[in-house]
Structures are given as structure tokens and as C-alpha cells.
Amino acid sequence: MVASAYTPQDEDKAIWVYLEHDADQLEDVSKELLGKGRQMADELGWKLAGLLIGHQVEPLVEQAFSYRVDQVWMVEHVLLKDFSIEGFTQAAYQALLQAKPSVFLLGATPNARDLAGRLAVRLRTGLNADCTDLRMVAENGVLVSEVSGFGGGVLALIQMAEHRPQMATVRPGVFPLPEPVAGFVGECITVGVNLQPGDIHTQILERQVGEGMDLSRAEVLVAGGRGVEGDFAMLFELARLLKGEVGATRPPVDEGHIERERQVGQTGVVCSPKIAICCGISGAFHFVVGIEKADMVIAINTDPQAPIFDYADYCIVGDVHQVLPALIAELRRSMEVVHA
Amino acid sequence: MPELHSVVCVKVVPKPEEVRVDEQTHSLVRAQVRSEINPPDMNAMEMALGLKDRYGGTVSILSMGPPLFEPYLRAALAMGADHIYLLSDPAFAGADTLATTYTLSLGVRKIGAVDLVFCGEESSDGATGQVPAGLAEWLDLPQLSLLTHIDLNLQERLAHGRRELKGGYEIVRATLPCVVSVKTAANEPRFIDYAIKDWAFGEGRITVWGHEALGAELALIGLAGSPTRVTGLAEAQTRHRRREFIDGDPQHIAHRLAQLLRDNN
Ligand SMILES: Cc1cc2nc3c(=O)[nH]c(=O)nc-3n(C[C@H](O)[C@H](O)[C@H](O)COP(=O)(O)OP(=O)(O)OC[C@H]3O[C@@H](n4cnc5c(N)ncnc54)[C@H](O)[C@@H]3O)c2cc1C
Numbered sequence: 001m002v003a004s005a006y007t008p009q010d011e012d013k014a015i016w017v018y019l020e021h022d023a024d025q026l027e028d029v030s031k032e033l034l035g036k037g038r039q040m041a042d043e044l045g046w047k048l049a050g051l052l053i054g055h056q057v058e059p060l061v062e063q064a065f066s067y068r069v070d071q072v073w074m075v076e077h078v079l080l081k082d083f084s085i086e087g088f089t090q091a092a093y094q095a096l097l098q099a100k101p102s103v104f105l106l107g108a109t110p111n112a113r114d115l116a117g118r119l120a121v122r123l124r125t126g127l128n129a130d131c132t133d134l135r136m137v138a139e140n141g142v143l144v145s146e147v148s149g150f151g152g153g154v155l156a157l158i159q160m161a162e163h164r165p166q167m168a169t170v171r172p173g174v175f176p177l178p179e180p181v182a183g184f185v186g187e188c189i190t191v192g193v194n195l196q197p198g199d200i201h202t203q204i205l206e207r208q209v210g211e212g213m214d215l216s217r218a219e220v221l222v223a224g225g226r227g228v229e230g231d232f233a234m235l236f237e238l239a240r241l242l243k244g245e246v247g248a249t250r251p252p253v254d255e256g257h258i259e260r261e262r263q264v265g266q267t268g269v270v271c272s273p274k275i276a277i278c279c280g281i282s283g284a285f286h287f288v289v290g291i292e293k294a295d296m297v298i299a300i301n302t303d304p305q306a307p308i309f310d311y312a313d314y315c316i317v318g319d320v321h322q323v324l325p326a327l328i329a330e331l332r333r334s335m336e337v338v339h340a
Numbered sequence: 341m342p343e344l345h346s347v348v349c350v351k352v353v354p355k356p357e358e359v360r361v362d363e364q365t366h367s368l369v370r371a372q373v374r375s376e377i378n379p380p381d382m383n384a385m386e387m388a389l390g391l392k393d394r395y396g397g398t399v400s401i402l403s404m405g406p407p408l409f410e411p412y413l414r415a416a417l418a419m420g421a422d423h424i425y426l427l428s429d430p431a432f433a434g435a436d437t438l439a440t441t442y443t444l445s446l447g448v449r450k451i452g453a454v455d456l457v458f459c460g461e462e463s464s465d466g467a468t469g470q471v472p473a474g475l476a477e478w479l480d481l482p483q484l485s486l487l488t489h490i491d492l493n494l495q496e497r498l499a500h501g502r503r504e505l506k507g508g509y510e511i512v513r514a515t516l517p518c519v520v521s522v523k524t525a526a527n528e529p530r531f532i533d534y535a536i537k538d539w540a541f542g543e544g545r546i547t548v549w550g551h552e553a554l555g556a557e558l559a560l561i562g563l564a565g566s567p568t569r570v571t572g573l574a575e576a577q578t579r580h581r582r583r584e585f586i587d588g589d590p591q592h593i594a595h596r597l598a599q600l601l602r603d604n605n
């Protein structure tokens with residue numbers, strides 16, 4: 001076994017969260033991790049810190065304080081204006097080596113996943129990726145990460161005893177978004193980074209990223225499966241009436257009926273709506289993990305034996321092509337009544 | 341100019357739909373489960389083979405796993421790959437991401453003279469997508485992730501790619517050599533070429549390397565080289581649901597549903 005760059009003996013009892021940001025705003029997944037991190041740190045009497053990397057990112061320090069971080073470690077450099085894997089890895093590496101936190105959490109976003117994978121190797125430590133839950137063991141300060149084992153309803157618990165930092169990535173939407181508080185002020189610590197233009201071999205030439213929709217935060221999810229037979233128009237209409245979003249299982253995505261970013265489930269988005277309406281969906285485990293957190297589930301399926309009914313509060317044995325148009329008509333009618 | 345050489349990292353995984361969970365032991369039942377090439381790695385292979393079509397050169401397949409991977413990997417030869425390197429040794433077993441990426445990096449170094457290392461977005465049994473980044477770090481190479489398209493400028497030794505992101509894209513560039521992860525479903529993987537099928541499943545070459553051939557440090561491979569441990573398996577708790585059936589004609593159902601939606605939203 002090869003030792004990590006620093007060991008549990010030298011660790012600082014702190015939980016660090018990577019503060020990912022875009023357009024002067026902290027990403028929601030970072031706030032979610034700050035919420036979870038605060039809770040775990042309080043249980044242990046540890047510090048919560050955020051790691052902020054970029055150029056002219058000082059305004060974000062205030063934002064981080066409003067999520068009750070004790071410290072923000074900030075790495076500022078003109079070469080860190082845009083994300084580059086070389087620059088950000090070096091920045092995070094130097095900050096982590098200086099502070100030696102016990103735990104380092106990142107969102108499972110495209111850039112942070114790259115960063116986490118690279119950092120873990122540079123630090124010779126372990127990385128628990130795509131965790132569905134996190135817990136700290138009070139007695140020994142070990143992070144226990146829960147990941148969903150493939151193929152079945154099995155959750156694996158993973159931990160590392162001798163390696164630090166204990167790194168984990170968590171997908172957006174797994175933990176609730178905390179409310180910001182006013183008047184909390186922590187400490188801001190600036191860290192230097194050795195970076196030359198010649199260290200960076202990757203470049204973003206063009207970037208087009210719209211607001212996009214965020215299924216993980218939809219209050220109402222109207223999800224369609226193979227049983228919808230590609231007729232997603234009626235699902236969009238229903239979602240519009242309910243001010244919700246449309247999601248899908250994998251088959252309609254694979255068949256090109258709907259964009260991949262709307263896929264719900266293990267390899268898609270984990271949603272936590274108030275209401276999930278599952279239309280023509282059989283209820284495979286891979287899908288069901290994506291609606292597990294819904295407050296209420298309604299399922300419509302022609303097959304009374306469909307497994308989805310085991311995961312539903314309200315079960316309708318029926319054809320989506322009949323039930324949905326009737327529901328849409330009913331909702332329109334009741335809205336007219338309200339408006340009249 | 342030397343010819344283009346791409347390595348594609350390919351894993352063989354049990355077909356997920358055939359894996360069952362033993363209700364008693366809560367472990368995965370892998371017996372009699374058929375395997376397949378990790379589907380995202382088919383997209384990685386297609387991207388590499390597409391470059392071979394356009395720029396010439398060779399495509400090598402690199403895989404770490406048990407000897408039973410071999411017949412599955414031969415399908416890659418039948419698709420147009422030139423050579424297979426299988427890193428197989430009992431000492432590699434139990435590897436987590438750190439040990440896997442170390443071992444794969446030794447394979448890439450031993451193959452040598454590599455311009456591009458392709459990976460899939462994630463493996464269906466690991467599904468963490470951390471191998472490409474870790475591999476790039478061991479190799480000290482730049483990396484581009486989640487590409488749907490790639491173009492090369494061989495004169496200037498540059499790769500240009502389109503990176504798929506939620507709600508948009510980036511056009512990115514890296515110097516060669518570099519590591520690339522390919523977005524799942526970015527392309528239509530080609531079928532096997534029946535003209536070379538017999539060769540692929542017959543004399544087509546597979547080179548197998550163990551830890552000695554790679555010169556691997558024992559402290560960095562397999563379970564011994566893995567910082568993380570699985571310490572428990574828990575059954576996924578399913579939330580309690582009412583499971584109340586609503587009967588009647590579509591109008592009646594619609595009425596009830598509309599009521600429920602109003603009361604809960
Ligand atoms: C590694 C891996 C990861 C995966 N990840 C995901 C994931 O993230 N998300 C995901 O969704 N899937 C995922 N899958 C696929 C998953 O296993 C299932 O195959 C998929 O969820 C099934 O989709 P479905 O319910 O739409 O289709 P089906 O299983 O075909 O079910 C269709 C249902 O529609 C019903 N139906 C048919 N006609 C009608 C009608 N007119 N009205 C009402 N009902 C009707 C049928 O009775 C049936 O129950 C993954 C698979 C693997 C192997």
C-alpha cells in the first residue's frame with residue numbers, strides 16, 4: 001500500500017467542499033454539499049471550509065459565508081479564469097497540501113469529476129464517486145460513502161482508513177439545497193499557486209451553455225417510458241399545465257424521442273419532486289432510483305402486474321393515450337373555472 | 341510524419357439486465373451471467389476507428405481484466421482494431437480507481453508511441469467515470485472529456501473536440517498526445533466486418549501482460565494498491581408507498597387525479 005500525500009496523523013479536522021461556480025454564482029450542487037457538510041461538521045465539532053478557485057472570484061466568498069462556512073480557501077490567478085484541468089488540479093493540489101483537510105467533497109459535474117479523478121491520483125488517495133449518501137463516523141473521523149451498486153437494490157458502503165483526504169463526489173440533487181443565512185462571516189485565506197502558461201495544454205475555444213432545465217429541481221415530474229410510444233407532446237402539455245418538467249426512461253432517449261438530459265434514473269437525473277407522474281413505465285430499478293425521493297408517485301400502466309405500481313402511491317391500470325388526454329382536458333376545464 | 345496511433349481502453353462487463361441480487365446474501369449473482377463490451381466503450385472505439393478511417397494509422401485495444409475477457413475483446417479486432425493488449429494477472433484483482441488507472445497507465449507506456457488514449461464515459465459496473473482523468477494524471481497528459489466529435493491537426497499536433505454539456509456544448513482543444521473520454525451514445529458503433537471475422541476470432545493477436553511484464557510496483561496494484569474498501573452492503577430502502585388503485589373510466593380517473601394534483605401541488 002502506498003501512502004497518500006498526507007496521512008490521517010497530519011490531517012486537519014475539517015470538511016472541505018469544492019465551490020464550483022459559473023457566471024459569478026455558486027453552483028447549486030456546491031451549496032447542497034455545504035449544507036450536508038455543515039451538518040456533518042457540527043456533529044463532529046469540526047470546521048467546514050470551501051475551496052474557491054478562479055480569477056476575480058472574491059464576490060463569491062460572501063456567497064459562501066451565507067452557507068455558514070468557517071473558512072474559504074481561495075486560489076486566485078489570471079490563468080484560472082477559465083476552467084482548465086491542469087490549472088485547477090494544480091491549484092486544488094497546493095491548497096489541499098497546505099491545509100490537509102480530512103475530507104474533500106465535490107459535485108459530480110463534468111469539470112469537477114475530471115478534477116476529482118486527477119487530484120485523487122496526484123494525492124495517491126481514494127475517491128468515492130457518485131455517492132448517494134455520506135456519513136461521518138464520530139469515533140474515528142472516517143467518511144462512509146454510500147454508492148448504489150449496479151443492477152440491483154444494493155447499496156455499497158465504501159470508506160478509506162489510511163488515505164487522506166477522503167474524497168467523494170455527489171450528484172446534484174442528492175442533498176437538499178440549504179437556505180442562505182445573513183450575517184454569518186467566516187475567514188478567507190488566500191493560497192498561492194505556481195502556474196505558467198506552458199503548464200496548460202487544454203483550452204476552451206467556445207462555450208455555449210444555456211440555462212437549460214434542471215430536472216433535479218422540478219416540483220412536478222411527468223415521466224414517460226416506452227409505453228408512451230414516442231408521443232411526448234401530451235406529456236409536455238401536462239407538464240405545462242402543472243408547471244412541471246418532462247422526464248423519460250432510457251428507451252425513449254435511446255430511440256431519439258427526447259433529449260438525453262431528460263433521462264431519469266441511475267444513469268440519468270435523480271429527481272425529488274413533490275409529484276412524479278410515471279406514464280407507460282415498467283418500473284425497472286435503474287429508473288426507480290430516480291424517483292425514490294418524490295413525495296408522491298402516480299403511475300399509469302396498462303399492465304396491472306407492472307412493478308412500477310409497487311413504487312406508486314396512486315396506481316392507474318389504463319392506457320396513457322386515454323388517461324392523459326382526459327386528465328389534460330380535466331385540468332384545462334378546472335383552470336378555466338378558476339379564471340372565470 | 342509517424343502514423344497515428346490510438347489506444348482504446350475497453351472493459352468487459354456483465355450484462356446488467358442479467359445480474360440479479362441474491363435476496364439472502366445481498367450480493368450480486370454473477371454465475372451464468374453473459375458479458376459484453378461496456379457499451380460506452382463501443383462509442384470510444386468508434387471514435388478511434390473513425391480517425392483511422394480519416395487519417396490512417398493503427399488502433400490498439402487495452403483492457404485490464406481476467407482471461408475470460410479475451411473472446412469479447414476479439415470483437416474489437418473484427419470491427420477494425422489492429423491489436424489487443426490484455427493486462428491480466430491475479431495480482432490485479434480487487435483494484436479500485438487508483439490501482440486500475442495505475443495499471444492501465446503502465447499498459448499505455450509499454451505499448452508506447454501513443455497519440456491518443458480513448459476511454460468510454462463510464463463503465464456500467466463501475467459507472468463512476470473516474471478512470472479517464474486518473475489515467476491522464478498517471479500519464480501526465482492533458483485530457484478532454486465527454487467528446488461527441490473529434491478532429492485532428494496532425495501538423496500542429498492538436499486535437500479539437502466538441503464537448504457535450506447539460507444545455508449546451510464547448511469546443512475544446514488539447515495538444516497531442518492526450519486522453520479523451522467519449523460521450524455515451526455520441527456515435528453509432530460499426531458492426532463487425534465479416535470479411536475479417538475469422539481472422540479476428542482466430543489468429544488475430546492478443547498480447548497478455550502480467551505485473552512483471554509491466555514492471556508494476558506491487559504496492560500500487562490490485563486490492564493492495566487500493567485505498568478504498570467496501571465495508572458493507574445495505575439493501576436499498578424503498579420508501580413506503582400507498583399503492584392505492586384508482587379504477588373507473590378515463591373521465592372518472594382524470595377527475596380523481598386532477599383533485600389529487602390540486603391538493604398536493
Ligand atoms: C447500466 C444500466 C443503466 C440504466 N440506467 C437507466 C436510467 O438511468 N434510467 C432508466 O429509465 N433506465 C435505465 N436503464 C434501463 C432500465 O433497466 C429499463 O430497461 C428501462 O427503465 C425501461 O424503460 P421503460 O419502463 O420505459 O420500458 P419498458 O420496460 O419496456 O416498459 C414499458 C411499460 O409501458 C407499459 N405500456 C405499454 N403501452 C402502454 C400504454 N399504451 N399505456 C400505458 N402503459 C403502457 C408496459 O406495460 C410496460 O410496463 C439502465 C439499464 C442499464 C443496464
Ligand SMILES: Nc1ncnc2c1ncn2[C@@H]1O[C@H](COP(=O)(O)O)[C@@H](O)[C@H]1O
Pocket residue numbers: 349350351378380381384402403404405440444458459460461462463464466467468469470471472
Ligand atoms: N478494467 C478496465 N480496462 C480497460 N479500460 C477500463 C477499465 N476500467 C475502466 N476503463 C475505461 O474507463 C472508462 C470509465 O470507466 P469507469 O471510470 O470505471 O466508469 C471505461 O469506459 C473504459 O474506457
